[in-house]
Amino acid sequence: MKRIFFIIIGALLLWGCEKTIEFDGEMTKPYIVMISQPEADSVWMVDLSYSRFLLLSQEIKTIDDATVTMEVNGSIVSGSAQSLGDGLYNTHIVPQSGDTLTLRARVGDEEVVAGCRMPFSPTITDFHAEYDTSYYENWDGSSTYAECTPRYHFKLHDKAGEKNYYRIRMFFKDDDCEDCEIENLYFSIEDPLIYDEDVVVVILNEGENYFYGHSLMFSDERIDGTTHNIAIDNISQSFLTRSNNTVIIEVSALSRELYLYLSSLEAAENGDDLGFFSEPVQIICNVKGGIGVLGGMSTTTLTDKL
Template identity: 25%
Template sequence: MKTLHNLLIVTFSILIFNSCEKVIEFNGEETKPMIVVNSFVTPDSLIYAQISKSKFFLSNKTGFDYINNADVSLYINNIFKEKLTFKSDGLYLSNLKPNTGDTIRFYITADGLDDVESISVIPDQPVILSADTTFKISFTDFQLEGEDTIGYYQAGELGFRIKFKDESNRPDYYRLTLKKHAVIDAGGGVTYEDQFYMPFTLEGFENTNTGGGLFDIFGGIIVDSKNQQLITDDLFNGKEFVLKFTALSSKRVIKPGYEDRFFYSSDNVVSEEYIVNLQGISKDMYLYLKSKEMADGIMDGFFTEPVQIYNNISNGIGILGSYTSIRTSFKTR
């Protein structure tokens, strides 16, 4: 019976993979290249645009085909301000930083390609009213030398509560990220910094990573834990709201003088903090990131249809998005 059970599983798996295979003939002509624009504008930084040329999807060329001779006109609130300066590898830079509420418009031309344009309005900065964190210990391991405790390792869950105010009665869009920053003693008077974005789970929101993975198909459990969360204000338009989210965390505390007993220099943490970044993002930026998230998610699953990445470049391809940020940090060591 066990052999028959295994045979049925293998047969079912083969049927799944075969059912996903489909041969599609392409009888069309190669499409004309278009201007590709990528730009995310924020009051914290100079306005920029990365400009390249699209490629035919059957092309075997790798890398980006940058456009280094484009003419990039910048308008703010319908007033022409300047032409962006070419730097390198398709990067064009302005001398200006935008303000909250500004309407940013690009009009871009390049030889042999259709002119393109795009518009984005800088959203309001989120208002954080309060922020706190807790650490729930799930495991502790004491390191002993003889009868002396020379250190311990703890693992658990960091819980965050961010209360903020959604200022307007219009639809608003947000992006939430969590970054860990640590200063580590490498020994010999040398320290170095280590920082990275952390996956986290946001309470009370649906799993936005669509595309059903293998475990989902067979009835398993998938936890929605990732490095960003995209949020609409459908639940709290014009109101105060508390974002609750958790992240796995661990630490090792070493008794002074016993550092050489431990193999990893990363155990010798001098300081550690977690940085929460709540961004107000434009609708176009939200739709772009959402579609990209969905497209990335289908790589993990079966029975899924391709997802088209959102585009707001008229006559071209790409994204002009805008955002504002507010950060709050929690020092844990």
């Protein structure tokens, strides 16, 4: 009897502790999403779409009938952008470093607008590589093969007295394969001045306190006005056993708007690891009247042909 009594009490407690019920959320109006990340010396493109209410599982709707107007240094550039379909707009405009850009898109009665300044390309010097070559026997002992692990060094000159934002990305290209696409490369950088990871994230990722990924963004907060040595290590890829490959390192200067936008996207993704215990992330946009970003970048490309 006593046992039954305890079971009933226990079951009642468990039943009472949690109950999930349907909730009626109010549908909110979609925003115009305008994404444009012009790169210096490249054609300026714009992507337009609508956001969707989170409870709708329909496809994201692109906008192909917008009137897109672009201004460079305060002057409207003649000839509106051409729709390429799928929400993409192409122009003949090639922004330069230091240009001030304004972008407007009108869809019916709605207009969204954003502005940014194109950053100057980062100044990089002393780029050089070191190679560690290891030799291994094939599994059947018939021959040996070499594995080459490069380590890259360069100096980044940060301009004093202004806020600068950077991004480093690495790619790999197989020069023997014309049809092959450029692939992302994963790499590591151990440098607390440009990357200082949260211990929790380190534990969750079972990693160490250094960056490992294919895209590292950082601000000049701790290297302002200095010439900073950067070392790239632990490059992943099986291509290293092959020849006629090119490693491409892109060091980009990002406008503040683009840096904040991309950083918040990154934070949103990392925040998912901690779910309930992390603050929700607000994507930082600079599009007035809508969502998205107009943020420029200028890139210095370093290549190493293996």
